[in-house]
Amino acid sequence: MSQLELPGMIIYGDGSWEIINLNPDKIRGDIRKNYPLGNPMHGFTLALQNDYHARQQNLEAILQSELSHVDSRHPPISNMTPDAWLSxxxxxxxxxxxxxxxxxxxxxxxxxxxxxxxKLEATYNAMILNDQIANLQVKQTNLYAQMNRRQAEAMKPHAKRRRLVNRRTSKHVWPPLPRPTASLKRRRESPQKSKPGRSMITNVP
Structure with a gap:
């Protein structure tokens, strides 16, 4: 996406949002219109542009320096393991x-x-911040992917152990159920006779 089409989005506290176009060329053109005989601040606008290009070229180095600064605000890790480092x-x-x-x-x-x-200076700052955020989001995605891979690797022994247990359980030969005896067969086949004078219906309301 070119500079002329680079958008930014303001998100307000109520959840609404607004698109802000970041177009430094248009802003510089508007500034020149105010000075038809020559822009007395041309050197300043050129310095802003050169500073933007310099920050863009050193984007990764600047981010690494800022990440190190954030890291220095945290206490050191007592037990440095790959999982602790990733987290x-x-x-x-x-x-x-x-x-x-x-x-x-x-x-x-x-x-x-x-x-x-x-407005011009803030536009350049917003463009750099857009690039920095995109860079950090790539780092974030890669770190989450590494954590997911390590968690999957850690779960493999447990999954293998469960498969072994399931395999052993499926191979177990359960003893056959006992056959019914002759007396039990006769009781099942012959209907029960009710005693005279007694009803078989109970719990009548």
Whole structure:
């Protein structure tokens, strides 16, 4: 998606939302219209553009530095295992992802309300935040996939043990039921005779 079509979404507390277009070229054009004889702040707008491109090129390095900073705020892991490392890393990514989403909402609000240079600067910031959030979401997806694989590997011995138990149970030969005796057969075949003077109906209301 090109810069001219890059959207942002403001999400309000009541659940409603609003699309904000991030178009730095249009904002720079609007600024130039205000100065037909030449933009006295051309150097400032160019510096904002160059800073955006520099941050975009160093996106991964900047994110890794910020992830390390978030990690430093947490106590060290006493027992470093692969599962503990995965859980810790995922928590750090989720924490930074939440922070970046909050910052993006703030910058989109500025894009909506500010004018000229503040609007241009907030637009570049929002575009960088969009890229950072997409990068962190990829990391998050990969970490969840690793955790699911490890959980599946850990469950394999238990599943194998259950299959062995089921196989042994299915092979067990249960003893045959005892055959009915002759007296039991006669009792089943002959109808019961009621005693005279007594009804077979009970519990009559």
């Amino acid at each position: 810790r890393t995922l928590n750090i990514v989720n924490e930074l992802l939440f922070q970046k989403n909050t910052e993006l909402q703030q910058q989109l609000q500025t894009v909506k309300t500010a004018k000229q240079y503040a």
